[in-house]
Amino acid sequence: MIRDQAPNIVTLVEQEASHNGPYFLGRFLEALHYYSAIFDSLDATFPPDSAQRAKVEQYIFAPEIRNIVACEGVERTERHERLEKWRKLMEGKGFKGVPLSSNAVTQSKILLGLYSCDGYRLTEDKGCLLLGWQDRAILAASAWRC
Numbered sequence: 001m002i003r004d005q006a007p008n009i010v011t012l013v014e015q016e017a018s019h020n021g022p023y024f025l026g027r028f029l030e031a032l033h034y035y036s037a038i039f040d041s042l043d044a045t046f047p048p049d050s051a052q053r054a055k056v057e058q059y060i061f062a063p064e065i066r067n068i069v070a071c072e073g074v075e076r077t078e079r080h081e082r083l084e085k086w087r088k089l090m091e092g093k094g095f096k097g098v099p100l101s102s103n104a105v106t107q108s109k110i111l112l113g114l115y116s117c118d119g120y121r122l123t124e125d126k127g128c129l130l131l132g133w134q135d136r137a138i139l140a141a142s143a144w145r146c
Contacts, residue, residue, distance in 0.1 A: 006146065007146065008145070009098060009143055009144065009145060010090075010095065010143070010144040010145075010146075011141070011142070011143050011144075012086060012090070012140075012141070012142045012143075012144065013139060013140070013141045014080060014081065014083070014086060014139070014140055015034070015080040015138065015139060015140075016034075016080075016082055016083060016130060016132075016137040016138055016139055016140045017030055017031070017034040017080045017081075017082065017138075018030050018080065018081060018082050018085070019031060019034075019068045019078055019079060019080040019081075020079035020080065020081055024069070027068055027069060028069050031065060031068045031069055033136070034136070034138070035061065035065055037132075037133045037134065037136040037138055038061065038133070038138060039057075039061075040119070040133060040134070041117075041119060041120065041133040041138070042056070042057070044117045044119050045115065045117050064078050082140070083125065083128055083130070083137075083140040083142065086140070086142065087126075087142075090142075090144050094146065095144040095145065095146060096144065096145050097126070097127055097128070097142065097143070097144060098127065098143040098144060098145050099126075099127030099128075099143075100124075100127060100128065100129050100141065100142075100143055104129070105122075105124065105129060108122055108129060108131075109122055112131075119133050119134050120132070120133060121133070121134070121135075123137070125140075127142070127143075128140055128141060128142040129141045129142075
């Protein structure tokens with residue numbers, strides 16, 4: 001479907017987590033570790049009484065977590081995959097990875113440096129960029145060409 005649109009570049013930003021497994025226990029443990037890192041990062045970034053944080057937790061993360069651990073079949077819509085899985089999927093569909101430009105990486109590092117929190121990390125992985133909290137990657141950005 002994406003290839004039919006003939007885009008010059010497809011940019012993919014996805015949670016760096018494997019929430020698409022068929023077994024509850026695996027999804028639960030992956031969600032536990034992933035969202036623990038997310039909430040640790042929120043603890044370090046927002047004050048505990050932040051209205052913004054409360055809204056993000058209530059309207060974004062709570063429904064995601066509920067869907068990952070409480071839903072099955074077609075009701076489960078949150079099916080995050082790790083970068084390696086996306087690489088295989090995109091390459092299998094004929095896409096070629098395009099390394100993010102050094103300008104994009106530099107700009108990302110500058111933006112991250114504007115925050116006073118030390119726990120965030122940016123790492124590069126085969127032309128892709130990973131945003132992490134402490135030692136856990138939480139988001140992956142990649143670019144692809146048809």
